[in-house]
Amino acid sequence: MIVIGITGGIGSGKTTVTNLFAELGIEVVDADVIAREIVNPGTPLLEKITKHFAEHYHEDILDGQGNLNRARLREIIFSHAEAKNWLNSTMHPAIRDDILRQLAAAQSPYVLLSAPLLLENGLEKYCQRVLVVDIPEELQLARTQQRDDVTQEQVAAIIGAQMPRKQRLQKADDVIDNSGSPAALKDQVQRLHAQYRALA
Ligand code: ATP
DSSP states (O other): OOEEEEEOSTTSSHHHHHHHHHHTTOEEEEHHHHHHHTTSTTOHHHHHHHHHHHHHHOOOOBOTTSOBOHHHHHHHHHHOHHHHHHHHHHHHHHHHHHHHHHHHHOOSSSEEEEOTTTTTTTGGGGOSEEEEEEOOHHHHHHHHHHHSSOOHHHHHHHHHHSOOHHHHHHTOSEEEEOSSOHHHHHHHHHHHHHHHHHHO
């Protein structure tokens, strides 16, 4: 199975690009979606996390609907490094297992693994190629602010916490320049699709 890892900074256009590949019949495994789904209400993992935080911190980390209260969880792990380590070492293997299961089940000629933190979390080791969606920082700020109700400072803080653009580009096998029009983007996706099909 040929796996193409796709990543890029906030607002670079990963979702837009994966939607274009999906229109061409390519399956997309999304690490962010998996990270949310594995702690849906009723999952064994959510139960394990709830129990851990009740026993060790006397905290209820569920909201009124039984969903993981992410804001509360973030507050707790902000001031408890060991809680953060425990959470990461519990979540990461579960996310990885689900990613690998979904990749193995994919039926399209090749499959995309989409993750904003693909490189930061070492997921590129499951990929034959890494595709980076790239735009300059001014466009990241403008497009994210246009999409979400956030300030320039909030977007800048997220950009600052992600891998620097230059470093990300150094790790890329293929690059999509998404600073142009949607039509120019579609052209690049079609060209890469032909290239990836040839690999498969
Ligand atoms: P995040 O990491 O924040 O989830 P993302 O990388 O998935 O972001 P998108 O949501 O695909 O990025 O794109 C960010 C915004 O920019 C969206 O509102 C999208 O419609 C818009 N956009 C994407 N590509 C273009 C383009 N070529 N021209 C204009 N707007 C674009």
